[in-house]
Amino acid sequence: MTATPEEALEQAALAGIHRLAIPTPFAVGRVNCYLIEDEPLTLVDTGPNSGKALDELERALAAHGHRIEDLERIVITHQHIDHLGLVGILARRSQAEISALDLLAPVIEDFGADAERDDELAEALMLRHGIPRDVVTALRAVSRSFRGWGGSSPVDRRLADGEKLEFAGRSLEVLHRPGHSPSDTVFWDAQRGVLLAGDHLIKHISSNPLISRPLGGKSGEPGGGRPRALVTYLASMRETREMPAELVLPGHGEAFDDHAALIDQRFELHERRVRKIAELLEEAPRSAHEIAQALWGNVAVTQAYLTLSEVLGHVDLLLERGEVLEQELGGVIRFETA
Numbered sequence: 001m002t003a004t005p006e007e008a009l010e011q012a013a014l015a016g017i018h019r020l021a022i023p024t025p026f027a028v029g030r031v032n033c034y035l036i037e038d039e040p041l042t043l044v045d046t047g048p049n050s051g052k053a054l055d056e057l058e059r060a061l062a063a064h065g066h067r068i069e070d071l072e073r074i075v076i077t078h079q080h081i082d083h084l085g086l087v088g089i090l091a092r093r094s095q096a097e098i099s100a101l102d103l104l105a106p107v108i109e110d111f112g113a114d115a116e117r118d119d120e121l122a123e124a125l126m127l128r129h130g131i132p133r134d135v136v137t138a139l140r141a142v143s144r145s146f147r148g149w150g151g152s153s154p155v156d157r158r159l160a161d162g163e164k165l166e167f168a169g170r171s172l173e174v175l176h177r178p179g180h181s182p183s184d185t186v187f188w189d190a191q192r193g194v195l196l197a198g199d200h201l202i203k204h205i206s207s208n209p210l211i212s213r214p215l216g217g218k219s220g221e222p223g224g225g226r227p228r229a230l231v232t233y234l235a236s237m238r239e240t241r242e243m244p245a246e247l248v249l250p251g252h253g254e255a256f257d258d259h260a261a262l263i264d265q266r267f268e269l270h271e272r273r274v275r276k277i278a279e280l281l282e283e284a285p286r287s288a289h290e291i292a293q294a295l296w297g298n299v300a301v302t303q304a305y306l307t308l309s310e311v312l313g314h315v316d317l318l319l320e321r322g323e324v325l326e327q328e329l330g331g332v333i334r335f336e337t338a
């Protein structure tokens with residue numbers, strides 16, 4: 001039985017979990033933070049670091065009879081600014097315990113430095129895969145200007161993959177599910193069949209596996225060659241597919257209850273894109289940037305890294321299957337049919 005989004009939210013509220021949809025300045029629209037009314041009173045994700053987000057978060061908490069100062073625990077699902085930007089401000093005002101996956105903790109503690117290292121990786125990858133230098137330079141400036149929506153805080157509690165986060169009335173299993181980002185963490189209430197999914201699974205958009213520095217564990221070891229974000233993401237989705245989830249509460253958009261069907265759709269989507277890229281490479285060898293242009297035309301500067309990540313993710317699957325080879329010419333990688 002498929003529940004309507006409203007029924008799904010009601011089901012969550014019965015479990016003491018309330019969605020607080022907080023505005024962001026990004027194309028993705030609002031981010032879903034979740035308030036868990038239990039002991040300790042817990043907020044999952046914070047929204048971006050902006051006055052508007054803070055105002056709306058305060059109002060949303062007030063609608064449930066709470067203030068920021070009442071928060072006792074804040075849990076972060078992953079390293080993206082729309083999910084962790086307010087962490088520093090909320091930590092100072094509430095004195096809440098900040099909890100996150102152990103691999104994510106250093107990112108939360110020094111967000112700016114981590115973002116800078118990710119930008120260095122992105123710059124090197126873009127140049128190596130055929131994106132013109134002027135686009136790379138422009139994108140770097142855009143990325144820097146976004147950083148103000150991020151934030152940092154000391155992390156009080158580092159959670160291991162598989163550990164249980166205990167509350168008076170529930171227990172959430174902490175599960176590392178990298179792919180969308182290297183730090184994606186989902187929180188699983190096995191007793192109620194409720195999965196707090198962050199951006200690991202979103203109903204209305206296929207979570208882009210953006211290439212970022214691996215943080216260890218299932219996200220791969222830092223310095224171990226080009227990160228294979230889509231390969232990692234597909235492995236994470238296979239794990240999630242096997243879970244008996246009855247309700248998924250995602251980081252954006254509506255709650256849903258048919259995660260296995262959704263994951264199967266995603267597998268099909270990625271397979272179609274793999275076949276399309278294989279056909280393009282049968283016509284002629286191409287760089288990842290040329291593949292992106294063949295697929296989507298001249299994309300906006302701000303989308304250049306997103307589309308590059310998307311192409312490289314699918315090319316990785318072809319490389320893994322031995323269908324494609326890579327060759328370097330003058331510092332730029334070209335892919336060709338094996």
Ligand SMILES: [Zn+2]
Nearest residue numbers: 078080180199
């Ligand atoms: Zn995200």
